[in-house]
Amino acid sequence: MSTDEPAAAWLAGLAREAARPAGQAFAAANIALCKYWGKRDEALNLPVTSSLSVSLGELGTRTVVTVGEHADAIRLNGEDVPPEAGFARRASRFLDLVRPAAGIGYRVDTRNALPTGAGLASSASGFAALALALDHLYGWELDARRLSILARLGSGSASRSIEAGFVEWHAGTRPDGLDSFAEALPEQWPELRIGLLTVSAQQKAVSSREAMQRTRLTSALYPAWPAKAQADLELLRRAIRARDFELLGRTAESNALAMHATSLAAQPPVLYWLPQTIVHMHDVWGLREQGTPVHFTIDAGANLKLLFLARDAGVVAARFPGVRVVAPFA
Amino acid sequence: MSTDEPAAAWLAGLAREAARPAGQAFAAANIALCKYWGKRDEALNLPVTSSLSVSLGELGTRTVVTVGEHADAIRLNGEDVPPEAGFARRASRFLDLVRPAAGIGYRVDTRNALPTGAGLASSASGFAALALALDHLYGWELDARRLSILARLGSGSASRSIEAGFVEWHAGTRPDGLDSFAEALPEQWPELRIGLLTVSAQQKAVSSREAMQRTRLTSALYPAWPAKAQADLELLRRAIRARDFELLGRTAESNALAMHATSLAAQPPVLYWLPQTIVHMHDVWGLREQGTPVHFTIDAGANLKLLFLARDAGVVAARFPGVRVVAPFA
Numbered sequence: 001m002s003t004d005e006p007a008a009a010w011l012a013g014l015a016r017e018a019a020r021p022a023g024q025a026f027a028a029a030n031i032a033l034c035k036y037w038g039k040r041d042e043a044l045n046l047p048v049t050s051s052l053s054v055s056l057g058e059l060g061t062r063t064v065v066t067v068g069e070h071a072d073a074i075r076l077n078g079e080d081v082p083p084e085a086g087f088a089r090r091a092s093r094f095l096d097l098v099r100p101a102a103g104i105g106y107r108v109d110t111r112n113a114l115p116t117g118a119g120l121a122s123s124a125s126g127f128a129a130l131a132l133a134l135d136h137l138y139g140w141e142l143d144a145r146r147l148s149i150l151a152r153l154g155s156g157s158a159s160r161s162i163e164a165g166f167v168e169w170h171a172g173t174r175p176d177g178l179d180s181f182a183e184a185l186p187e188q189w190p191e192l193r194i195g196l197l198t199v200s201a202q203q204k205a206v207s208s209r210e211a212m213q214r215t216r217l218t219s220a221l222y223p224a225w226p227a228k229a230q231a232d233l234e235l236l237r238r239a240i241r242a243r244d245f246e247l248l249g250r251t252a253e254s255n256a257l258a259m260h261a262t263s264l265a266a267q268p269p270v271l272y273w274l275p276q277t278i279v280h281m282h283d284v285w286g287l288r289e290q291g292t293p294v295h296f297t298i299d300a301g302a303n304l305k306l307l308f309l310a311r312d313a314g315v316v317a318a319r320f321p322g323v324r325v326v327a328p329f330a
Numbered sequence: 331m332s333t334d335e336p337a338a339a340w341l342a343g344l345a346r347e348a349a350r351p352a353g354q355a356f357a358a359a360n361i362a363l364c365k366y367w368g369k370r371d372e373a374l375n376l377p378v379t380s381s382l383s384v385s386l387g388e389l390g391t392r393t394v395v396t397v398g399e400h401a402d403a404i405r406l407n408g409e410d411v412p413p414e415a416g417f418a419r420r421a422s423r424f425l426d427l428v429r430p431a432a433g434i435g436y437r438v439d440t441r442n443a444l445p446t447g448a449g450l451a452s453s454a455s456g457f458a459a460l461a462l463a464l465d466h467l468y469g470w471e472l473d474a475r476r477l478s479i480l481a482r483l484g485s486g487s488a489s490r491s492i493e494a495g496f497v498e499w500h501a502g503t504r505p506d507g508l509d510s511f512a513e514a515l516p517e518q519w520p521e522l523r524i525g526l527l528t529v530s531a532q533q534k535a536v537s538s539r540e541a542m543q544r545t546r547l548t549s550a551l552y553p554a555w556p557a558k559a560q561a562d563l564e565l566l567r568r569a570i571r572a573r574d575f576e577l578l579g580r581t582a583e584s585n586a587l588a589m590h591a592t593s594l595a596a597q598p599p600v601l602y603w604l605p606q607t608i609v610h611m612h613d614v615w616g617l618r619e620q621g622t623p624v625h626f627t628i629d630a631g632a633n634l635k636l637l638f639l640a641r642d643a644g645v646v647a648a649r650f651p652g653v654r655v656v657a658p659f660a
Contacts (some may be wrong), residue, residue, distance in 0.1 A: 220558035221551045221591055228550035228595070250597075257599050261551055261591035265558070267580075269587050271612075275605030282601075 010178070011150070014140050016100035018067055023137025027128035027151075027161045028060035029114055031194060031297060031305050033252040034233045035259045036156050036169065037225060038216040045156040046180050048216070049229035050171040052236050053157070055164040056194060056326050059113045061125035065133040068107035075109045094127060094154040098134055108133075127154030128161030148181040165329065166240055168233075187240045188329045195306030195316055195323040199276040208300035211263050211270045219266040228258050249295030249307045256297040274302040280320070287319055340508070341480070344470050346430035348397055353467025357458035357481075357491045358390035359444055361524060361627060361635050363582040364563045365589045366486050366499065367555060368546040375486040376510050378546070379559035380501040382566050383487070385494040386524060386656050389443045391455035395463040398437035405439045424457060424484040428464055438463075457484030458491030478511040495659060496570055498563075517570045518659045525636030525646055525653040529606040538630035541593055541600045549596040558588050579625030579637045586627040604632040610650070617649055 030053035038048040072095055074081040074088045081088045095106050108130065112122045131151040135142050142150070144162055148169075152159035160167040163184035172180030206214075216222050232255040239248035263270040277298070284296050284306065292315045294308040306323065308316050310330075317323055360383035368378040402425055404411040404418045411418045425436050438460065442452045461481040465472050472480070474492055478499075482489035490497045493514035502510030536544075546552050562585040569578035593600040607628070614626050614636065622645045624638040636653065638646050640660075647653055 220561065220588060221554045224551045224554040231550070254595065254597055254599065258550060258595040261594040264591040264594075265584065265588040267584055269584065271587075271608070273608055275608045278601070278603055278605045278608055 011097055014098070014142075015138050016098070018137055019139025020137065022064050022066045023133040023135070024062070024064045025129050025132030025136055026060060026062045027125045027132055027158075028055040028057060028164055029122065029125040030055045030157065030160045030167060032157065032160070032299065033236050033248070033297060033307075034229055034255050035299070037212050037229070037259045037262065038222065039156065039212065040171075041175070041177065042213065044177040044180075045152050045154075045159075046177045047156055047169065047171050049226050050169060050233055051157075051160070051229070052166065052168045052233055053160045054166050054192070054194065054328050055161065056114075057164075057328050057330075059125075059196075059326060060161070061110055061112050061122065061129040063108065063110040063126070063129035063133045065109075065130065065137050066107045067137075068105045070103050071105045073105065073107045075107075077111055090123075090154070091130070094130065097150070097153060098138075123155040124157035124161045127151050127158035130154065131158070132162065144183065145181045148183070149178065152177070152180065152182075168237075185237075185240060189240065189243060190327075190329045191310045192245075192328060193306075193308050193310055193313060193316075194326040194328060195308065195320065196326065197280055197304045197306065197320055197323055199274050199280070199302040199304070204272065204301055206270050206272075206300075211266070211272075211300055214268075214270060215263045215266040219262050221262045221265040225258065225262050229255070245307075245309055246293055249293060252297045252307060253295040256299075260298065272298075272301050277302045277304065280304045283319055287315065292316070341427055344428070344472075345468050346428070348467055349469025350467065352394050352396045353463040353465070354392070354394045355459050355462030355466055356390060356392045357455045357462055357488075358385040358387060358494055359452065359455040360385045360487065360490045360497060362487065362490070362629065363566050363578070363627060363637075364559055364585050365629070367542050367559070367589045367592065368552065369486065369542065370501075371505070371507065372543065374507040374510075375482050375484075375489075376507050377486055377499065377501050379556050380499060380563055381487075381490070381559070382496065382498045382563055383490045384496050384522070384524065384658050385491065386444075387494075387658050387660075389526075389656060390491070391440055391442050391452065391459040393438065393440040393456070393459035393463045395439075395460065395467055396437045397467075398435045400433055401435040403435065403437045405437075407441055420453075420484070421460070424460065427480070427483060428468075453485040454487035454491045457481050457488035460484060461488070462492065474513065475511045478513070479508065482507070482510065482512075498567075515567075515570060519570065519573060520657075520659045521640045522575075522658055523636075523638050523640055523643060523646075524656040524658060525638065525650065526656065527610055527634045527636065527650055527653055529604050529610070529632040529634070534602065534631055536600050536602075536630075541596070541602075541630055544598075544600060545593045545596040549592050551592045551595040555588065555592050559585065575639055576623055579623060582627045582637060583625040586629075590628065602628075602631050607632045607634065610634045613649055617645065622646070 032051050032053045034052040036047050036051040040046050040048050072092045074091050114122050128151040147162045148159040159182040160169050166185040167182045169182035232251050235251040287294050292312050296304040298304050362381050362383045364382040366377050366381040370376050370378050402422045404421050444452050458481040477492045478489040489512040490499050496515040497512050499512035562581050565581040617624050622642050626634040626636050628634050
């Protein structure tokens with residue numbers, strides 16, 4: 001993994017003697033209000049732009065890691081994952097970063113409270129939980145910045161799942177990525193609600209990794225994305241500071257639509273939406289026209305995430321009977 | 331209409347004595363393969379980019395115009411249109427360009443072979459037919475370039491409905507628009523088929539006029555559009571010359587998706603798609619994966635237009651039972 005040298009060099013200084021029999025950790029999933037969409041370095045998961053997310057409270061990933069036999073053994077939601085599966089290969093590549101020597105394996109038992117691969121950011125909480133569990137196993141006691149960088153090497157958005165609440169991932173500029181990490185904003189927003197709508201819990205036909213790469217390389221609209229993301233990030237920071245929900249919702253929705261728009265213009269096009277996605281969008285706009293301030297965001301998948309305030313929970317639940325409501329700060 | 335002076339000055343030289351009791355004309359609708367999306371001059375309908383279309387054979391507008399009473403009287407598909415309706419106001423503003431004096435009205439009887447306002451380009455064939463009918467009424471015998479400019483003053487895309495087959499509208503650069511006209515390409519393509527799918531024949535919630543203006547002014551992705559349109563135009567010209575159907579279809583589909591993508595990022599967003607639109611898109615991609623070269627384009631509306639070759643008509647009709655097939659060159 002030659003391109004990982006800088007990160008590996010830093011990691012090489014860490015203890016590789018287990019401090020306890022098992023490391024365990026929980027990391028919350030996060031939903032980006034300003035999306036991570038496009039990498040400037042594929043091996044190190046360095047993003048083109050900064051991004052900003054909110055964590056999903058108790059929804060996330062719980063992981064236990066122990067030093068095992070000669071090969072890694074990965075269990076996902078109670079089932080063994082074949083070593084040749086994409087998920088296991090990604091996990092093993094990540095474990096290579098901290099493996100004391102070839103021929104030493106880890107046993108990883110990981111459980112998601114969210115459907116895997118349906119745009120609900122399970123890889124974010126997954127790699128964040130694994131980074132935290134390794135820190136616990138070896139007793140490193142890394143600070144949040146180092147943990148964020150480590151998690152990022154597994155999955156870019158995992159950098160935003162080390163801390164809770166509003167989290168901003170600074171894109172950074174260094175080729176080694178040591179300034180590309182996430183940190184929590186100080187603001188809390190107890191009234192904020194996230195509503196998860198599940199249109200499809202199936203695995204995506206095109207991974208977000210593949211989609212963002214294809215979009216960056218082939219979409220004629222991608223060159224306009226970085227400025228859009230930067231402008232939205234500033235609007236979101238302002239909305240959070242001022243608790244201006246309309247500004248928060250409008251900006252997050254516009255950012256998500258623009259992200260999907262760039263990938264529509266990729267070649268071949270990437271369209272994550274299903275018919276029900278469109279029904280939900282029109283429903284959100286309908287509610288808004290009737291005076292309820294509800295907005296949506298949508299990641300690389302078919303499922304909308306609603307943004308609204310606690311006082312409107314009844315109206316939202318009435319329009320979207322299957323909605324699962326999360327209170328990130330409550 | 332002060333901003334129309336240049337056009338009005340040219341038109342002022344034309345005879346205003348009717349050469350016959352009634353002028354009549356037919357103009358075919360056209361489907362853009364490279365879209366007209368954004369105006370550099372709203373009053374003169376001058377586009378930001380050049381565009382390219384194919385005409386729809388017998389589907390279009392048939393119009394009869396006579397000099398009438400003191401006020402314009404517009405009939406659409408056999409029904410009187412109230413003078414305050416948007417359609418009648420647009421027609422009357424257009425008729426002002428050639429009206430010999432205030433207080434003289436026209437009787438216009440216009441019939442569309444396509445649903446009005448559902449993204450099936452009825453305003454294109456409508457204003458082209460009206461321009462042609464006025465030419466016939468007054469016996470001007472204008473050349474295709476002048477007719478295209480006149481039609482453009484009614485509706486931009488009408489400039490492409492004066493001639494049949496593949497038609498390119500040159501954006502032009504002059505402020506007076508006298509170099510912004512459409513002309514037919516010499517190529518024919520007898521095997522080419524257009525399949526019209528009707529998801530909705532309802533009037534659009536947002537007119538294409540409003541949508542393209544909002545997109546140009548507020549979409550963070552619009553700045554990337556002109557280069558995309560220019561590149562696609564060149565690919566389409568090459569595809570038509572070489573009868574390379576895959577290149578034609580892929581380029582037209584990508585251009586349409588990019589157009590819709592820019593408007594998704596408008597503020598507020600414009601989404602013309604209905605759930606069935608997505609079903610049809612996935613169906614097209616499914617057919618293509620199975621080896622049938624079928625592509626789609628989509629205008630400011632919910633309805634897909636399929637592009638395919640005569641030999642695949644059976645497969646297309648089987649997958650899309652309601653499709654209406656047009657042979658532009660047959």
